[in-house]
Amino acid sequence: MSTRRNYNLPGHAHELTFSCYRGYPFLDADRTRNWLAKSVDHACAKHGFRLWAYVFMPEHVHLFVWPEDRDYDIARFRGAVKEPVGRQAIRYMQEHSPGWLERITRQRRGRAERLFWQPGGGYDRNIDNTQTIRPVIDYIHLNPVRRGLAEKPGDWAWSSANWYRTGQPGPCTIHPLTDEI
Numbered sequence: 001m002s003t004r005r006n007y008n009l010p011g012h013a014h015e016l017t018f019s020c021y022r023g024y025p026f027l028d029a030d031r032t033r034n035w036l037a038k039s040v041d042h043a044c045a046k047h048g049f050r051l052w053a054y055v056f057m058p059e060h061v062h063l064f065v066w067p068e069d070r071d072y073d074i075a076r077f078r079g080a081v082k083e084p085v086g087r088q089a090i091r092y093m094q095e096h097s098p099g100w101l102e103r104i105t106r107q108r109r110g111r112a113e114r115l116f117w118q119p120g121g122g123y124d125r126n127i128d129n130t131q132t133i134r135p136v137i138d139y140i141h142l143n144p145v146r147r148g149l150a151e152k153p154g155d156w157a158w159s160s161a162n163w164y165r166t167g168q169p170g171p172c173t174i175h176p177l178t179d180e181i
Contacts (some may be wrong), residue, residue, distance in 0.1 A: 018122030050175035
């Protein structure tokens with residue numbers, strides 16, 4: 001299996017997408033989405049990232065982030081978002097839904113491991129120009145509409161679309177856009 005290369009380039013924003021293991025709709029529960037929202041906010045604060053847009057879909061996540069520091073590690077940030085949620089969710093499954101454990105367990109290097117997230121880094125697109133920012137945000141916000149989960153982007157509670165429309169806070173803290181790209 002090849003290793004995904006990350007490009008930690010100063011001033012670049014990152015459009016991140018990562019999925020639940022095997023496309024399972026683990027993010028269909030508000031409980032899990034709340035864990036994810038807290039994890040995103042914590043990772044942004046700890047690693048110095050501004051969250052410009054997000055959407056939590058039932059089986060995947062889109063984040064649009066910008067590093068405040070010139071020296072950063074997008075893989076470390078992504079891990080800081082995903083790992084706490086995976087641990088909490090697996091602990092919850094052990095206590096409340098043990099039937100799921102077999103479905104999320106795989107053998108690797110002679111030992112069993114349980115997966116909440118699809119292995120690998122997911123999708124990471126570096127954004128280095130201001131003309132791309134708005135189309136990325138619109139793409140992220142339209143996900144629930146394209147899937148038939150909402151009529152308008154602002155109708156989906158697990159998205160930053162309503163913040164852009166009304167300024168009202170949502171599950172994650174949004175940082176105003178910067179012209180520093």
